[in-house]
Amino acid sequence: MSIFNKVKWILAILVVFVLIVATNLIDKRNFKSIRDSIVTIYEDRLIAKDIIYEISTSIQKKEIALLTGDSAFYSSQNNITNGEIKTQIKRYEQTKLTSEESKIFLELRENIERLIDSEMSNSSEEEVLQKIEHVKRNLSSLSEIQLDEGKRQLMLSKRAIDSIELFTDIEIYILISLAILIQIIVLYQPKRNKEEESNS
Template sequence: MNTKLTLKQRILIGFVLALAFFLVLGSNLVDRRHFSTIQKTIESIHDDRVVVQDYIYQLRNFLHDREVEVLETGNIEKNNEHFGQITAILDDFAATDLIREEAAFLKRLRQQFYGPSGLSSVYGKGDKSKILEHIHSTKKTLDALEEIQIEESGHLTRISEKSLSVNRMLSNLEIGFMIIIGLSILMLVFQPIKTLYPIH
């Protein structure tokens, strides 16, 4: 066995080691990008979908309470404190990352609560049927917004799953390449290839 490395062997080993280094570096950069995507989608699922579901739930509760109040007690007096809470919820909702369709529904929701003929204006004017009609149409808008949350949560989950599967595939490829590179170095050191030596 020839234990002394020739210049060509050293160059090849250096090349293989450099290749291994760039492979690990490139893989690390790709991994970081995928992990960043996963982190962003998880944060978005929580901040822009789960939290928004709670806003929708609070708005639905408010409408349900007003509906029961009108039907059972006949009370149509406007409670400014309640409507003030709705404003805060709608403002928090607007501060989330909205898709175009969602922004359009949120704009409609504001109109249904605070527009010239919205629920806030109709209250206290003595027309129960009009109040109930407004509550019913506002609930439909909330249904549409709730559907968007479900669709977008699914979309973000699929993005995360895709990034994870690409990450797993790249990790397996990286392990395979590292094994091949390791074996190549061993072969160069302990089994010199004839073509590495100059022909006399």
């Protein structure tokens, strides 16, 4: 095999190698994007949705007890319920919050503190109900954010999947083209070689 042919082979192999490495790096980045989106949907959206539900249930217990005049709840269960709410608030702090979500979450914490203070200071039923309404509004806003962020993460995943499919198609076409090109390079013989063979 002549030096020229060796160089052609080396160049052909290098082109294939660079192509495989480049497409692999692109695919790796897209798979990471999908993985991150799925983790975010679970850890920061589904768990947050569950926490919001738990807090809403606890607030609903308070509201029902207040409206039905259930003094037994306030004497025996209210402190336990407050402890459960505080536990859920700590869990929510561990999730990844958007800037808008952080703002509403801060309001929620403040409104829960005000609600607990008004209960402990024996405020009027109307005042406590007003504080409950503020908490419920915060919880509703946070719940909407979970849906919006979940949709956004799904769109990011879909975009990454579409990108992977596109690059996979491009890889196939490029590899086919390279295979044809390598065959041409390997099988091609310069004209002077053929003339030299016929003279010999």
